[in-house]
Ligand SMILES: Nc1ncnc2c1ncn2[C@@H]1O[C@H](COP(=O)(O)OP(=O)(O)OP(=O)(O)O)[C@@H](O)[C@H]1O
């Protein structure tokens with residue numbers, strides 16, 4: 001569209017980001033993050049990020065590679081604790097409770113805020129054991145039949161039960177990529193989380209498996225609050241109600257997904273979602 | 279991003295080329311429609327049946343261009359899945375060509391009426407009214423083509439405002455025809471047929487308003503259809 005543009009080149013360095021534009025906050029927040037900074041040693045990966053995850057909504061985190069999406073997501077269930085040089089500052093609350101507070105047990109937190117990773121990572125155990133593991137260690141079942149029931153409902157919610165019901169004792173690693181990812185979702189659901197974090201859950205899947213996962217996300221939001229990182233703009237547009245755009249460790253813009261994809265307010269968001277230089 | 283349109287280039291240069299292509303096709307269609315309108319009006323006013331035939335025949339070309347642009351837009355949507363400004367760009371132009379096509383139809387109606395009006399002898403006043411309405415919508419169309427080129431919201435707003443004058447002129451002309459028909463019932467037949475041509479010009483003004491509303495949506499993402507002029511200016515000035 002070269003000639004309808006007064007060819008003004010906008011390098012990202014020219015564009016200021018002071019505070020996110022749009023609507024980063026809501027009345028019905030499941031998680032509230034305020035002024036979050038994240039450091040890897042001396043390197044600051046997240047700069048003063050504040051926003052809410054709205055209850056029973058899907059929030060998509062998008063942005064160029066290296067902008068800090070995974071880093072931020074990992075703060076939400078303290079996965080970053082496992083990285084020694086990682087240091088998190090600011091306030092992160094789950095239902096008003098500080099998740100980096102002294103009273104918070106990270107293991108319990110991770111049951112309440114579950115995570116699904118980019119590459120399906122089932123344990124080298126049976127399908128049944130993959131799902132039963134969490135409920136067992138958290139003591140969610142008193143006997144075998146209760147555990148069976150948790151396993152079955154979780155697999156059903158993940159849309160996998162019918163495909164695997166006759167081979168629950170076989171290894172989870174023997175499933176297809178899309179099935180493995182749904183197994184991991186079932187494993188996450190099995191401990192009755194309140195929030196589910198997904199880091200590019202469909203990036204290794206074909207379009208059909210992707211569509212199945214997306215449909216699943218759509219259903220899961222009835223019960224859970226979901227944050228999803230994705231590199232697919234179409235996926236973000238399809239599955240989420242809210243979208244947050246990150247750039248160089250800062251939150252640039254957040255708002256209703258529909259608005260972000262039809263009429264973003266910030267130039268950086270516009271450039272990114274429409275595949276422009278910026 | 280308000281009231282201006284200055285996106286940077288896409289990483290995919292081919293995508294830029296495709297969008298640019300659509301725009302130039304739309305401008306081409308607009309220029310053809312303008313020719314149709316000019317010639318249709320001239321044929322009618324001068325009783326030039328030869329010219330009228332040409333206009334009627336050329337309407338096919340307008341329709342063919344609409345189909346072609348439609349296909350190009352559809353393929354961009356399917357293949358590129360445009361977002362944000364790109365999405366609004368494609369949607370606005372896809373709608374623009376529908377209104378262009380309708381303007382083409384109205385111009386054809388003027389040409390079709392040529393013989394009928396010629397037989398009834400157009401009066402000096404009727405000529406003046408049609409001429410003046412015709413000049414107004416041709417001017418609106420000329421400016422609309424400029425807006426497609428420049429995407430200047432202020433100018434789009436100007437075009438929308440001009441439609442009021444077309445409507446006023448139309449109203450006045452109708453009143454004139456009606457009172458003349460009352461006085462001289464003999465003129466009823468010719469008056470009715472002239473009023474159809476005036477109606478066609480008035481409709482063209484409406485289509486041009488639509489197009490400029492799409493273009494405003496393209497530039498600043500605000501849907502300004504079905505809004506009063508005053509409110510419209512206010513909306514565009516806020517922020
Ligand atoms: N374990 C780590 N140790 C040190 N630095 C890290 C670590 N993980 C991430 N970083 C740095 O933090 C910044 C943000 O990385 P992060 O992985 O969060 O980005 P991302 O947005 O998820 O990128 P991608 O889309 O490629 O997954 C990068 O500069 C990265 O190099």
Ligand SMILES: [Mg+2]
Pocket residue numbers: 069070071199229
């Ligand atoms: Mg990542």
